[in-house]
Amino acid sequence: MLTPFNLLLLTAVFGVVMLFVLLSLMRSGITGVRHWLAAIVCSIVSLLLYAARGKIAPILTFELANALYGAAICLLYTGVCRFLSRPVPAKLLFGTLALLIALIAVFHYGYDLLHVRIALVSIFHGGLCLAIGLLLLRAPQTGPTHYSYRFTAFMAILFAFAHAVRGVVHGTGIEELSSAFQSAPVNLLFISLGALVMPVFTMGVVMIVHDRMMEQAMAAANRDFLTGAWSRRAFFEFADRELVRVQRNRRALSLLLFDVDHFKRINDTHGHAIGDRVLTEIVQRTEKELRGMDCIARVGGEEFAALLPEVDAASALVVAERLRAALGTHVVTEGPTVNAAIAYTVSIGVATLVPSESIAELMRRADIALYEAKAGGRNAVVCAVPDSADKPVIEVRTLPLPAR
Template sequence: MLNLDPRSIILLGGIMSMLMSVVLYFLRRNYPPSIGGLTEWATAPALIFVSTLLLGARGMIPDFLSVIVGNVILLVGLALLYFGSQRFFGLPPSLRLWGAVILAAAAVLVWTRVETHYGNRVLMMALVMSLISFAHLRLLVRHGARSLATYLTASSLLILTLAQVYRFAWALGAPADDKLLLLSPVQTVLFTIYALCILMITIGVVLMATDKLRAEFEHLASHDSLTGVLTRRALLDACGQELERGRRKGRAMSLLMMDLDHFKTINDSHGHLKGDQVLKDFAARVASQLRRPDSLGRFGGEEFVALLPETSLDEARIVAERIRAEIEADDRGLPPYRVSTGVTTTAAADADLDGIIARADAALYQAKNKGRNRVEAIAPPTQ
């Protein structure tokens, strides 16, 4: 490996980058807009490929294109990978900071070409590349999920950073004349590490995007698309799990079955768009009154169910009254609406979840029959 021509290594790395750019481009076209950063991630490997063509054509094209333009495009490609990760995590890309750094690097490249200080040019490139890689690595450590994709990308960035730091130290003793394609073991190893790291970083970001897409699909499968709370099926699963856990530990859980009063009138008078806004507002305001272990789901239409683990009937009734008061206190610019709530809790005599839900539903009908905008509770059977 140490006898390989660095020109061949650079070109091979560029080809691999271009292939990954094509993969990322198709991901960008088919993935939802909620997954940010794909445009930057797709463009970066393509730019790196262009830079490798220019750097590899040294001696066949003007030095301005190969030495200055090629290196600047390489830095822009690395910065775009970083910007893509910033957008992926919902952060604004630091364009001004790194744009200024790359412009300063371009000025140094021009100066080193005029003065033919190859060692200074390598010092500058190694320094800027290590800074970009380290900033990218720091971003992943702070915001990345604990997954194989994050570990792969972060490890590749760490190796690339260390390799560039070593290259910086090696360049301190490099000669001033132009030795870019010098057949030395150090050059060959460093170029090989660079090519492999760029490939692994692009593979890593593809895996990160895939992980996020899978997480979004899982969220959509278990959460109501309008209100963001659990779907009926997901809520029933959560209730079933909590019921089993309560039986093992001898603890009760409570259910609040809530129904918006005269919701059809809101839709008929103000339109379904306003009705949707009311449902979203209700879900948000109920969630603000629940604890972290509690769960809220949309049971159907304007009916919602809250699961309160390890909560007695009296405690659950207090929560329901707090929710009712919150809804009644402020309409927040929406059509006024109120809520009726049925409350129940579990007991050893409960055979299954269906009976508990039926009891909460019966309590809800009591609340409606007694005038609505109220809370009614039904205790579980003692036998």
């Protein structure tokens, strides 16, 4: 027979299982996991105290059990805030919890009113569940995180609604209870919903953390570890998708292929650490010159590619020259104790997609244009002519190198 005691005990056991699941996520380093771990521990202890009602001191099964379960909900909310990089109203949370426990004590020892205690607990838990649901609904949701966020938010709002109904039923005396451990169907339903809050929330946050870890793994695979630019593989995946789109819509697509002039000399003279700083700075400054829809990738040692959707040949030349000028006027200092500054320039090859052309062919033409820019003196922009891919034409002449 299902009784409140059996239900609470089973939920506590399920909580232990979820505790081990959360422990497996500790090494992820994702913020919020520690708070969720503390929440599930508090909830397990509180459920065991609830189940021991009538067998141990009432202060443990009423005040302490409610304090621990309230702390569990507060920690769950705190974990969500930390995970979403939101401020945590710690004083408000635990101040309200302290007030709740004080009121429970008043309506336990001063006025023994069970229905008032249940209504107070329902208001507190329901309010926090609703706050968690709203936080998750308002959080940015992209890609695989969409389902896990919505699932957890939906469950939070469902629990908030259940607590509201419970508060109304018991607070208004619609359902008279002589004991919270009655096996009446309504009471069992409310106990079930209340006991399942933490295990179900734990399932939700495990899904969210798993999605975050997947995003991080995909970012590590798709991003260059040094510069943060897209990797070569990710660039070609993006380029293939754009190729299909622009061919279907008959839109333009241009490619800039550029690398650092005399990069080996920079490494040999100033060291690889400075060379790495040059590459990182190039990506940062290039991102400022390009649009959000453009894609910049590191496709070789010091070679980069920028794909410009819906940009024709004339506009691509303007973008390339603006980029060349921006990079050519910047320097990297060696360090706080060294006054020398390292100037660098780039050479850029430009190619615009022609009908029936593949990304590989577009890349080959841009590479030929880049080679011509290098052969012509560097610090130049060269455009590949579509009807003569092997004979690019220098559209922007080589400019003098900046003073070193």
